[in-house]
Amino acid sequence: MWSSPDKDPEDRPSMIVLKNTNSETQKHRYDLPYKRSETHCHSEYKMSHRRGFQGRKRGANYIWHKFDRRNNHFNYPGTPYAVGLKRRKERYSYEDRYFLTVWNDRKTEECEDLYAERRATERWYKVTIPSGRKYEKTWLINSIQKLCTVPFVPVDFHYDKNRARFFVQDAKIASALKDVNLKICDETSRKISLFVSPSVVPYSVQNKFSSEQMEHLKISIMKRYDASQKALDLEKFRFDQDLMDKDIDMMLNRRSCMVATLQIIESNIPELLSLNLKNNKLYQLDGLSDMTEKAPQVKILNLSRNKLKSIFELEKVKELKLEELWLEGNPFCNCYLDDSEYISAVRDLFPKLLRLDGRELIVPTGMDIEAPQLCKKTHNETELIKNLVLRFLKEYYLFYDNGDRLRLLDAYHDQACFSLSVPFNVSDPDLDNLEEYLKYNRDIKKQQDSNMRVQLLKHTKHDIVTSLSLLPKTQHDLCSFWVDLCFHSEMMLCFSVNGLFKEVEGKCQGCIRAFTRIFIAIPCSDSRICIMNDELIVRNASPKEIQKAFTSSPAPDTSLKPLLSAEQQEMVKSFSVQSGMKLDWSQKCLEDNEWDYTKAGEAFTALQNEGKIPKEFFK
Amino acid sequence: MAMAVDFKMYVDQACRAAEEFVNIYYETMDKRRHALVRLYLDKATLIWNGNVVTGLEALANFFEMLPSSEFQINMLDCQPVHEQATQYQTTVLVVTSGVVKFDGNKQHFFNQNFLLTAQSTPNSTVWKIASDCFRFQDWASI
Numbered sequence: 001m002w003s004s005p006d007k008d009p010e011d012r013p014s015m016i017v018l019k020n021t022n023s024e025t026q027k028h029r030y031d032l033p034y035k036r037s038e039t040h041c042h043s044e045y046k047m048s049h050r051r052g053f054q055g056r057k058r059g060a061n062y063i064w065h066k067f068d069r070r071n072n073h074f075n076y077p078g079t080p081y082a083v084g085l086k087r088r089k090e091r092y093s094y095e096d097r098y099f100l101t102v103w104n105d106r107k108t109e110e111c112e113d114l115y116a117e118r119r120a121t122e123r124w125y126k127v128t129i130p131s132g133r134k135y136e137k138t139w140l141i142n143s144i145q146k147l148c149t150v151p152f153v154p155v156d157f158h159y160d161k162n163r164a165r166f167f168v169q170d171a172k173i174a175s176a177l178k179d180v181n182l183k184i185c186d187e188t189s190r191k192i193s194l195f196v197s198p199s200v201v202p203y204s205v206q207n208k209f210s211s212e213q214m215e216h217l218k219i220s221i222m223k224r225y226d227a228s229q230k231a232l233d234l235e236k237f238r239f240d241q242d243l244m245d246k247d248i249d250m251m252l253n254r255r256s257c258m259v260a261t262l263q264i265i266e267s268n269i270p271e272l273l274s275l276n277l278k279n280n281k282l283y284q285l286d287g288l289s290d291m292t293e294k295a296p297q298v299k300i301l302n303l304s305r306n307k308l309k310s311i312f313e314l315e316k317v318k319e320l321k322l323e324e325l326w327l328e329g330n331p332f333c334n335c336y337l338d339d340s341e342y343i344s345a346v347r348d349l350f351p352k353l354l355r356l357d358g359r360e361l362i363v364p365t366g367m368d369i370e371a372p373q374l375c376k377k378t379h380n381e382t383e384l385i386k387n388l389v390l391r392f393l394k395e396y397y398l399f400y401d402n403g404d405r406l407r408l409l410d411a412y413h414d415q416a417c418f419s420l421s422v423p424f425n426v427s428d429p430d431l432d433n434l435e436e437y438l439k440y441n442r443d444i445k446k447q448q449d450s451n452m453r454v455q456l457l458k459h460t461k462h463d464i465v466t467s468l469s470l471l472p473k474t475q476h477d478l479c480s481f482w483v484d485l486c487f488h489s490e491m492m493l494c495f496s497v498n499g500l501f502k503e504v505e506g507k508c509q510g511c512i513r514a515f516t517r518i519f520i521a522i523p524c525s526d527s528r529i530c531i532m533n534d535e536l537i538v539r540n541a542s543p544k545e546i547q548k549a550f551t552s553s554p555a556p557d558t559s560l561k562p563l564l565s566a567e568q569q570e571m572v573k574s575f576s577v578q579s580g581m582k583l584d585w586s587q588k589c590l591e592d593n594e595w596d597y598t599k600a601g602e603a604f605t606a607l608q609n610e611g612k613i614p615k616e617f618f619k
Numbered sequence: 620m621a622m623a624v625d626f627k628m629y630v631d632q633a634c635r636a637a638e639e640f641v642n643i644y645y646e647t648m649d650k651r652r653h654a655l656v657r658l659y660l661d662k663a664t665l666i667w668n669g670n671v672v673t674g675l676e677a678l679a680n681f682f683e684m685l686p687s688s689e690f691q692i693n694m695l696d697c698q699p700v701h702e703q704a705t706q707y708q709t710t711v712l713v714v715t716s717g718v719v720k721f722d723g724n725k726q727h728f729f730n731q732n733f734l735l736t737a738q739s740t741p742n743s744t745v746w747k748i749a750s751d752c753f754r755f756q757d758w759a760s761i
Binding site: 413415416417419421422423425442443444445450453454457459482484485486487491492494496498514516518520521522532533535537539570571573574577578579580597598601602604605 | 626627630631634637638664666667668669670671672677680681683684685686692693694695696697698699700701703704705712714716717721723724727728730732734749750751752754755756
């Protein structure tokens with residue numbers, strides 16, 4: 001109980017002091033700690049003296065702490081009720097006093113924060129990528145955005161020598177962008193530096209047009225827009241009469257003017273195909289580079305008679321897929337020795353360009369990459385052989401059918417061989433009418449005599465031609481020919497011909513025959529081929545073959561399509577036999593695999609192994 | 620005279636090769652289909668009714684897919700191929716004709732021609748198929 005009276009007098013003087021003056025209150029703050037703990041207070045006291053503001057702030061914190069301690073004391077369980085009541089009253093007064101003080105400090109701090117925040121959101125920052133010139137703008141901005149935790153809008157993106165630069169507003173964005181430094185890797189795995197620094201307001205923002213001016217600008221632009229051609233003519237836009245009347249200085253070589261123009265294009269005519277910027281004194285294209293986002297469909301661009309000093313300015317718009325470009329009358333055009341050098345330089349930036357300064361461009365052969373060339377070569381080779389064979393056959397059967405067969409002498413090699421065979425077919429009712437061919441039949445299943453086998457194989461070109469002359473006169477139906485290229489190497493060509501002919505003389509005049517002919521040829525002089533082996537198989541044509549014989553028109557245009565169609569029919573039937581599927585499903589399988597027989601077969605096998613082909617697909 | 624004797628020798632060789640080959644080929648096709656691909660050179664080409672199949676793997680797949688067959692050979696002919704065309708690799712042209720029935724299909728007449736090349740082994744000469752060209756005859760009858 002003695003201790004209680006001690007505390008009471010201590011509190012009472014404190015209250016008195018608070019009631020008197022502010023200066024007294026301040027003094028009290030310093031005194032109280034000193035009494036409580038000498039060492040600690042001494043340290044605090046010294047710090048306060050050295051840093052006034054900090055000291056004051058610390059003092060505020062201390063008061064708060066003090067309040068907490070007193071609160072703890074209030075909860076002491078041993079306190080008598082009567083004494084507790086008294087203490088509570090005193091504490092209430094004390095608490096009220098200090099609460100007011102704390103509240104004031106906090107409010108001041110809060111106001112200050114709000115003010116700072118407002119300033120931060122209005123502040124501009126410049127973002128610099130030291131080696132940014134070598135990266136495409138779109139790729140660069142997208143790469144930065146992916147790693148930046150805060151979305152941002154780049155303002156006035158441009159290249160300055162080797163650097164890429166843009167501006168952003170807001171300190172938070174600037175802070176997030178700083179974290180992207182060295183986080184992006186390019187295709188060569190080099191880390192990209194990115195630096196952020198405070199900046200003045202960007203030029204285009206400083207010179208921003210008012211809403212009213214933008215409305216006037218829009219009207220002027222839309223007057224110059226040809227909707228049918230999707231073409232916008234902004235030639236000498238500086239001297240647009242309507243804009244001059246309204247005192248709007250629209251100079252497209254200023255960033256702010258180009259930004260405003262592209263903004264109107266983006267909002268009103270994003271489908272723009274052709275843009276004429278002739279005669280606008282453009283000396284750089286940084287502003288125009290925004291076109292890749294705002295008017296990406298532009299195919300025709302006229303930049304003639306401007307002030308571009310280097311072709312590298314065009315790098316800033318090379319992401320456009322231009323087909324036509326006008327550049328004549330710019331200073332850099334004088335830097336080339338001749339047209340081809342100039343065209344080549346422009347072409348490096350716009351590989352798919354079709355017209356330059358109004359002239360059609362020829363696609364240089366050097367543009368082909370290696371793989372297509374290989375395919376092309378293969379295709380050419382096949383085409384070459386095909387043409388060679390077809391030309392040979394046309395010429396061969398011209399003489400065989402229409403002239404003296406002795407003239408075929410030149411078609412054969414000195415050491416050539418020829419033989420004739422007639423397959424045995426029990427179901428053929430007219431086998432007897434093949435007697436003119438049976439005389440020479442060299443079927444070695446029937447002809448066992450070694451000497452006869454040699455005798456029936458004609459050897460040397462003279463014997464061959466003599467033998468051919470003894471066979472019945474013919475007329476071949478060239479449109480019925482199927483030609484297979486069986487084998488080819490540098491030294492040899494093996495091809496077979498299946499088709500129909502009719503006899504035009506003798507007792508079998510008018511009879512239709514079917515034949516298979518196998519030729520082995522070697523190259524001769526003047527890109528001609530020379531026959532080394534010749535095998536002829538002759539049989540009677542079937543009723544259906546007879547029906548189809550000599551019905552196709554010889555005209556190339558009309559015969560080509562039926563031939564291809566017939567070929568596909570052949571593939572369908574063959575595939576049907578092989579797969580067991582019905583004709584229509586076989587056709588579908590081939591169609592689905594682009595008439596690639598092997599591919600279709602593989603697809604069929606795979607599906608069959610997986611049990612995915614329904615039963616009803618089969619015959 | 621010397622040339623004539625040489626020619627006869629080549630003709631005889633070709634005929635023996637053809638007869639032996641045809642017996643093996645069609646029996647293997649009908650009864651031991653899985654072994655058929657061994658008769659072909661690595662880079663052999665088959666043209667089956669105008670459709671090209673090249674290489675052993677593709678050939679194996681092709682023959683596996685083909686329904687079981689019954690071949691009947693009605694005609695056989697052959698010719699020696701001059702060395703000028705073959706780069707001194709002994710080669711024979713073999714031509715066959717006959718009737719084939721694939722399981723589930725009608726009977727078809729066919730013509731087939733092969734280019735065979737001689738491959739020397741320690742024991743004997745083995746003939747391998749360098750090219751194979753097969754066509755149904757009477758194809759319109761389907």
